[in-house]
Amino acid sequence: MRTKPxxxxxxxxxxxxxxVWKILFDRQMKNLENHVSLDFLxxxxxxxxxxxxxxDFTEVNSIxxxxxxxxxxxxxxxxxxxxxFNLLSQKKFTATCWIRTKEQLDYLEEPDMFHxxxxxxxxxxxxxxxxxxxxxxxxxxxxxxxxxVIEKLGRLYxxxxxxxMIYENRNMKAYGAGIISSSGETKxxxxxxxxxxxxxxxxxxxxDFRTDILQDKYFVIDSFEQLLASVPKIEEAVxxxxxxx
Ligand SMILES: [Fe+2]
Numbered sequence: 001m002r003t004k005p006x007x008x009x010x011x012x013x014x015x016x017x018x019x020v021w022k023i024l025f026d027r028q029m030k031n032l033e034n035h036v037s038l039d040f041l042x043x044x045x046x047x048x049x050x051x052x053x054x055x056d057f058t059e060v061n062s063i064x065x066x067x068x069x070x071x072x073x074x075x076x077x078x079x080x081x082x083x084x085f086n087l088l089s090q091k092k093f094t095a096t097c098w099i100r101t102k103e104q105l106d107y108l109e110e111p112d113m114f115h116x117x118x119x120x121x122x123x124x125x126x127x128x129x130x131x132x133x134x135x136x137x138x139x140x141x142x143x144x145x146x147x148x149v150i151e152k153l154g155r156l157y158x159x160x161x162x163x164x165m166i167y168e169n170r171n172m173k174a175y176g177a178g179i180i181s182s183s184g185e186t187k188x189x190x191x192x193x194x195x196x197x198x199x200x201x202x203x204x205x206x207x208d209f210r211t212d213i214l215q216d217k218y219f220v221i222d223s224f225e226q227l228l229a230s231v232p233k234i235e236e237a238v239x240x241x242x243x244x245x
Contacts, residue, residue: 004076008057008097017099018054024105024114024181025051031186037166037175039129039224043122055117057097067125072117078110081154082144088137093124106183119177120161128224133161135231139238148245149238152205156234159204159219165189165196166221172196178215188214196220201233205241 005012029051047063049055061071073092084094095116100108108115123129136153143149163185164176172190179185188194195217197203204219221227 004098006076007074010056013054016102020099020102021054022051025118027183031183032180035174035186035190036180037173038168039126040122040175043125046125047122049118060121064124068127068130070124070130081150085137085140085144088133089141091134093120115177115181119181126224128228132224132227139235143238143242146242146245148241152241155207156204158209160227163215163218164221165218172220184214189218194218201230201237205237
């Protein structure tokens with residue numbers, strides 16, 4: 001599939017699309033072995049993703065609906081923040097349905113469905129993760145015209161949903177989609193040269209990030225329940241920000 005459609009027409013996928021999905025799926029499952037959160041692996045089973053089949057959004061949506069009431073909202077390209085947060089607050093995650101070409105296996109300028117679907121979507125079947133994610137959307141919509149708040153919530157999104165790590169039985173594992181969908185990020189995140197901080201909202205809100213390099217700092221949570229339990233603190237931090245901005 002070379003165009004960027006705004007809805008999935010399953011019969012339009014080409015043999016190359018299936019091949020690319022399979023190459024990336026097999027390669028990442030191998031890279032992630034022992035390095036990805038068990039919650040993610042469990043979620044992957046729930047959504048029934050396989051190497052030999054590009055996920056069908058209708059089926060994915062009905063599975064997610066059953067588990068958490070969430071669903072995918074298909075978009076041709078990455079969404080702007082207002083649309084993205086608005087859909088989050090409606091339990092919808094924006095996802096592309098096109099896949100990179102064979103020449104683009106290792107580098108892509110914008111997220112395709114391997115990132116949006118393979119890496120982001122499984123955890124949308126996890127209730128605590130979804131409840132946290134929805135709170136982020138709700139809070140963003142409440143302050144959508146406040147630049148400072150949206151910037152901080154962008155950091156929260158980046159250091160959790162996109163590049164978050166989690167302690168499981170004292171081992172550090174990845175759950176962020178930016179790590180899960182990229183072999184380079186997987187190796188980078190688990191190496192010794194990067195900084196790891198325990199998740200704390202004050203620190204997240206004051207930590208900047210770049211989107212054009214391998215990450216050099218990550219935040220580590222204990223569980224998705226911990227993230228969800230931090231929501232009142234996040235609201236408090238946002239309210240303080242509103243007072244001074
Ligand atoms: Fe992403």
